[in-house]
Amino acid sequence: MAVVRIDYTHVGRRASGIERITTAQFNGAALSPLDVRPFNASGNRLQIMAAQMIGLPACALGHRSDVFVFPGFPPSPYFAFTPDRSVLYVHDLFLLTRRHDLNRAAKYYMAPLFAMAVNRFRYFLTNSQDTARQLQCRCHPDATIIPYRPRIENVFGLAVGDRAARPAKPAALRVLSIGTIEPRKNFIAAAHICAALAARTGRPVEYHIIGRIGWGDDADLLRGRPHVFLHGFLSDAQARPLIESADVLLCTSHAEGLGLPLIETQYCGIPVVAPQGAVFGEVLGASGLFIDTASPERAAERIAEAISGDSWRSRYVAASTANVARWNAIADNDRNEVVAFLSRLGGTTQGVH
Numbered sequence: 001m002a003v004v005r006i007d008y009t010h011v012g013r014r015a016s017g018i019e020r021i022t023t024a025q026f027n028g029a030a031l032s033p034l035d036v037r038p039f040n041a042s043g044n045r046l047q048i049m050a051a052q053m054i055g056l057p058a059c060a061l062g063h064r065s066d067v068f069v070f071p072g073f074p075p076s077p078y079f080a081f082t083p084d085r086s087v088l089y090v091h092d093l094f095l096l097t098r099r100h101d102l103n104r105a106a107k108y109y110m111a112p113l114f115a116m117a118v119n120r121f122r123y124f125l126t127n128s129q130d131t132a133r134q135l136q137c138r139c140h141p142d143a144t145i146i147p148y149r150p151r152i153e154n155v156f157g158l159a160v161g162d163r164a165a166r167p168a169k170p171a172a173l174r175v176l177s178i179g180t181i182e183p184r185k186n187f188i189a190a191a192h193i194c195a196a197l198a199a200r201t202g203r204p205v206e207y208h209i210i211g212r213i214g215w216g217d218d219a220d221l222l223r224g225r226p227h228v229f230l231h232g233f234l235s236d237a238q239a240r241p242l243i244e245s246a247d248v249l250l251c252t253s254h255a256e257g258l259g260l261p262l263i264e265t266q267y268c269g270i271p272v273v274a275p276q277g278a279v280f281g282e283v284l285g286a287s288g289l290f291i292d293t294a295s296p297e298r299a300a301e302r303i304a305e306a307i308s309g310d311s312w313r314s315r316y317v318a319a320s321t322a323n324v325a326r327w328n329a330i331a332d333n334d335r336n337e338v339v340a341f342l343s344r345l346g347g348t349t350q351g352v353h
Helices: 017-025 045-062 077-081 104-120 129-136 187-201 218-223 236-245 260-268 278-287 296-306 312-348
Strands: 004-008 036-040 067-070 086-090 123-126 144-147 173-178 205-210 228-230 248-250 272-275 289-291
Touching: 004 045, 017 260, 036 045, 045 077, 067 312, 077 104, 086 104, 123 129, 129 144, 129 278, 144 312, 173 187, 173 236, 187 205, 187 218, 187 248, 187 296, 205 236, 218 228, 236 260, 248 260, 260 272, 260 278, 260 312, 272 278, 272 296, 278 289, 278 312, 289 296
Parallel strands: 004 036, 004 067, 067 086, 086 123, 123 144, 173 205, 173 248, 205 228, 248 272, 272 289
Antiparallel strands: none
């Protein structure tokens, strides 16, 4: 059987969702019994780009029977011309669908490479069924697309603790969002919703954001608002007390390929509020509270109603626990499908020249 080589050139730069998926889903243990070998890179950005554009193609030329899997950055154009042994893991299609939300590097470097891979590759893995549906409209009609949804572990080390026993009407409501502060995350809308929620409930609403500052001026606009707290990037251990103390997790993203924190935070039984949309329904199932982010007043009304009863906390603790179990059962089945697929693909690449 051929070796399965995984592009790890992006790993180690920062603790992003893409890195988490790569290290958790594309290693020897996760893909056992396949022979999995990461292709790493180190150094500055130029050295990493050189590894991607030169190092990986050179490795492929020297190992013509191996399968190459790309779960991070879009691959070198070389692999677009060897589609019989190249597999692209697609986290989302933002590089093609939301160009106005991209920074310069993404728009002029990553997007063209990604478009080429989508057009020419024949084998894809995706992080959700929703991403698979979107990809189907853009790739080759005969392409193979297999969802490989990540198993959600308790990466923050969260516990439910006393959540169910906390007051149903706290003196102040703590709302939390997690993600890089950039236009796509739409945190400005979240701040408006929190202000509307405070007006509706007659109680202070604190809005906390965990995440590094990305491109755009959203961070500056948020800093000027009362009751908004920007915590910057935090390690998992540093984020834990903020997540556990929050009353509600709020997502207002214009789009997500998956949205790992939506499920990861459910280990502490927190209610998760998200936009109406296919991927959010897929991820949260019956446990989610879905809102129209374009209408802060209607969104605030929906949230206020959901947390108005005496037992809302215990209800969401139970729903969150059930949803994590539901999702992980799906992910375990996906893993078996992907191992079988890569095993078959590795067998067909023997003798390729």
